[in-house]
Amino acid sequence: MLIKPRGKVVTLDLKSVWQYRDLAWMFFKRDFNTFFKQTILGPIWYVIQPTLTALTYYVVFGRIANISTDGLPPFLFYVSNILVWNYFAYCLSNNSEVFSKNANLFGKVYFPRLVVPISVAMSGVVALCIQFALLLFATIGFVIAGNPVRLHLTVFLFLPFIVLYVAFLGVGVGLIVSALTVRFRDLAYAIGFVTQLWMYASPVVYPISQVPEKYKWVFYFNPITAPIESLRSSMFGTAGVHLELWLTNLVVTGILIISGLFLFSRAESTAMDTV
Amino acid sequence: MGNDVVIKAENVSKEYQLGVINHGTLYRDLQSWWAKARGKPDPNTEISEASVYGKNHKRLTGDHFLALDDVSFEIKRGDIVGVIGRNGAGKSTLLKIISRITAPSRGYIGLNGRVASLLEVGTGFHPELTGRENVFLNGAILGMSRQEVTRKFEQIVEFAEIGQFIDTPVKRYSSGMYVRLAFSVAAHLEPEILLVDEVLAVGDINFQKKCLGRMKEVGKDGRTILFVSHNLASIKQLCTKGLLIDDGKVGSFGETGKVISEYIEYFNKKQPAIFERSLTDEAGAATLLRLAVCNSRGEPTDQVELTEGFILNIEYFLKEPLTGLSVGLQIIVDDGMVTVISLSDPEFAPERLQTRMPGHYISSVKIPKNILNTGMYRVRVGISSRFTIYDVVEDVSFEVVDSVGIVQFMGWDRKGSLLGLQLPWDVKHKQ
Numbered sequence: 001m002l003i004k005p006r007g008k009v010v011t012l013d014l015k016s017v018w019q020y021r022d023l024a025w026m027f028f029k030r031d032f033n034t035f036f037k038q039t040i041l042g043p044i045w046y047v048i049q050p051t052l053t054a055l056t057y058y059v060v061f062g063r064i065a066n067i068s069t070d071g072l073p074p075f076l077f078y079v080s081n082i083l084v085w086n087y088f089a090y091c092l093s094n095n096s097e098v099f100s101k102n103a104n105l106f107g108k109v110y111f112p113r114l115v116v117p118i119s120v121a122m123s124g125v126v127a128l129c130i131q132f133a134l135l136l137f138a139t140i141g142f143v144i145a146g147n148p149v150r151l152h153l154t155v156f157l158f159l160p161f162i163v164l165y166v167a168f169l170g171v172g173v174g175l176i177v178s179a180l181t182v183r184f185r186d187l188a189y190a191i192g193f194v195t196q197l198w199m200y201a202s203p204v205v206y207p208i209s210q211v212p213e214k215y216k217w218v219f220y221f222n223p224i225t226a227p228i229e230s231l232r233s234s235m236f237g238t239a240g241v242h243l244e245l246w247l248t249n250l251v252v253t254g255i256l257i258i259s260g261l262f263l264f265s266r267a268e269s270t271a272m273d274t275v
Numbered sequence: 276m277g278n279d280v281v282i283k284a285e286n287v288s289k290e291y292q293l294g295v296i297n298h299g300t301l302y303r304d305l306q307s308w309w310a311k312a313r314g315k316p317d318p319n320t321e322i323s324e325a326s327v328y329g330k331n332h333k334r335l336t337g338d339h340f341l342a343l344d345d346v347s348f349e350i351k352r353g354d355i356v357g358v359i360g361r362n363g364a365g366k367s368t369l370l371k372i373i374s375r376i377t378a379p380s381r382g383y384i385g386l387n388g389r390v391a392s393l394l395e396v397g398t399g400f401h402p403e404l405t406g407r408e409n410v411f412l413n414g415a416i417l418g419m420s421r422q423e424v425t426r427k428f429e430q431i432v433e434f435a436e437i438g439q440f441i442d443t444p445v446k447r448y449s450s451g452m453y454v455r456l457a458f459s460v461a462a463h464l465e466p467e468i469l470l471v472d473e474v475l476a477v478g479d480i481n482f483q484k485k486c487l488g489r490m491k492e493v494g495k496d497g498r499t500i501l502f503v504s505h506n507l508a509s510i511k512q513l514c515t516k517g518l519l520i521d522d523g524k525v526g527s528f529g530e531t532g533k534v535i536s537e538y539i540e541y542f543n544k545k546q547p548a549i550f551e552r553s554l555t556d557e558a559g560a561a562t563l564l565r566l567a568v569c570n571s572r573g574e575p576t577d578q579v580e581l582t583e584g585f586i587l588n589i590e591y592f593l594k595e596p597l598t599g600l601s602v603g604l605q606i607i608v609d610d611g612m613v614t615v616i617s618l619s620d621p622e623f624a625p626e627r628l629q630t631r632m633p634g635h636y637i638s639s640v641k642i643p644k645n646i647l648n649t650g651m652y653r654v655r656v657g658i659s660s661r662f663t664i665y666d667v668v669e670d671v672s673f674e675v676v677d678s679v680g681i682v683q684f685m686g687w688d689r690k691g692s693l694l695g696l697q698l699p700w701d702v703k704h705k706q
Contacts, residue, residue, distance in 0.1 A: 002371065002385050002386075003379065003384040003386065004378070004379075005380055005381055020418070023415040025415075026415040026421075029408070030401055030408070030412055035443075036401060047532075104397060106376070108376070108395045108415055109394065109398050109417065110390075120689075263359075273291060273377055
């Protein structure tokens with residue numbers, strides 16, 4: 001093996017990432033175990049958070065602003081959107097400061113740095129699963145209570161794909177930000193409110209069907225649109241998602257993940273000199 | 276690369292940019308860029324510590340600091356190489372580059388085999404997790420697969436002498452247990468090339484010995500080890516070769532004993548701590564002319580060995596006859612505490628009653644070995660009679676170093692004791 005100065009050409013070493021797959025698993029286990037050891041309520045938090053958020057959205061956007069929930073009970077509508085969005089935001093925010101947060105570790109031992117973002121994406125799935133279970137039970141509850149809601153089992157077919165797609169998207173954006181925060185520390189502060197703004201530009205508190213035609217093109221470039229809409233339509237049978245929307249979203253995500261990997265690999269070789 | 280060469284460094288340099296790179300904020304970057312665009316000096320360039328220190332001046336050009344400067348060497352399979360050099364010489368940077376923590380600025384390093392680096396014990400240990408969980412986590416961080424850790428788990432626990440506490444969160448461990456467990460994981464790595472940085476300085480003596488033994492065993496299997504340490508005793512004991520890094524360059528590379536003696540030699544020669552001035556007309560009745568810290572052989576130096584005594588030479592000139600004269604000496608620790616006060620002519624010494632004739636005098640005092648522990652000291656010397664202080668010289672600094680590694684090896688530290696005294700203990704078996 002040859003150790004070279006950081007060059008212009010970046011080679012992606014995915015083979016060595018695969019060799020360190022056990023490490024990604026260990027990081028995942030560490031995050032999982034410490035979360036449950038350090039919090040009293042443990043997994044309950046994953047239920048409380050979307051429930052209260054959904055309630056807030058219901059009051060503010062449902063009752064006061066009177067925004068439609070696509071014909072669904074507001075609670076199901078909001079929770080379904082929130083769980084996709086949460087997973088994306090989790091991957092994004094936890095990866096945006098990978099180098100500075102892991103400086104102790106990265107400064108002492110080498111392993112492919114990409115292992116950390118991958119383990120973050122894995123950790124986020126735990127919350128996602130719990131929140132999906134909440135959504136599932138709530139839906140069943142609504143059905144039993146005689147609400148005109150229907151639970152489509154196609155969701156189980158779509159969900160793995162949606163999760164994988166969002167993981168790629170969140171990690172991709174996170175990698176770009178993490179590579180930039182090595183150089184520009186203050187970007188880490190910006191990322192919080194940028195994520196907040198991004199949420200309002202995504203169909204989380206409103207369905208895309210409510211968006212005026214002339215603004216719809218925006219959502220073709222917002223890669224989190226398709227998964228949010230798809231989860232809802234595959235689960236509750238609401239209006240389907242256009243293929244063009246999926247395709248453009250996929251292209252955008254592809255560009256993001258590739259540039260993320262590129263920037264991250266470029267940054268990792270000398271990141272420890274500056275953090 | 277030859278077949279038995281496992282590490283080959285070719286013209287490796289590592290340059291750090293001082294000041295400018297540490298902006299960390301977009302705002303300041305824009306500020307710098309704007310200043311540069313108008314031809315103004317960069318408002319964010321810091322005056323780095325290295326530029327203030329005269330010592331590293333050669334390695335500093337503008338705001339670039341050369342941590343490693345054109346380093347080349349070849350290490351063969353099975354070599355155990357001790358890397359030595361003073362603080363900031365570039366030893367750790369070299370290890371960081373070989374272990375791929377950071378990339379070199381220029382040059383190449385070729386490696387033939389799996390590398391494991393041990394720059395710290397217990398990297399990634401999480402206090403909330405149990406010993407068992409941490410063994411698996413730390414093993415994975417160091418590059419072991421899960422099966423590998425599972426296979427060696429019993430051995431690791433046994434080596435660490437942890438016993439039934441393996442399922443206790445490590446936050447409840449004593450620091451000794453923590454270090455033992457952490458080192459034990461590392462000791463069971465089976466890389467072709469092992470990089471070790473000063474990690475043996477922690478832990479109790481018995482365990483240190485055990486680790487040294489373990490490392491020796493590892494070396495016998497044809498594995499290559501790079502071992503950075505200030506502890507020359509263990510380097511001498513362990514290593515087959517020595518690599519002296521001096522101001523970012525390869526100072527010497529070869530047989531361990533030879534490199535170590537070159538290193539000690541170099542210590543004794545470098546930058547003597549001397550104060551000197553010539554006599555002027557305005558000089559008072561008594562003037563201090565020279566103050567020098569000398570090693571046991573009488574050569575001026577700024578670094579003295581803990582295990583050797585050292586001498587302070589003081590020269591002064593008297594313009595007129597003076598009575599009751601004495602030279603006073605204070606040795607002050609870097610934080611201001613005075614450790615030693617000594618007078619050349621104590622208050623009640625009969626000599627003090629005599630009148631000292633005008634002329635040039637030399638007073639010297641020998642400080643015995645093992646009195647001052649390792650660290651930086653400042654010397655302050657005054658010349659006075661009973662009621663008048665004629666002259667004071669201070670801020671001659673010297674360092675007590677422990678090249679032999681006694682203090683470190685015994686697990687002592689400056690924190691623990693100001694003095695380097697070795698007291699005669701007596702241990703008897705109680706009947």
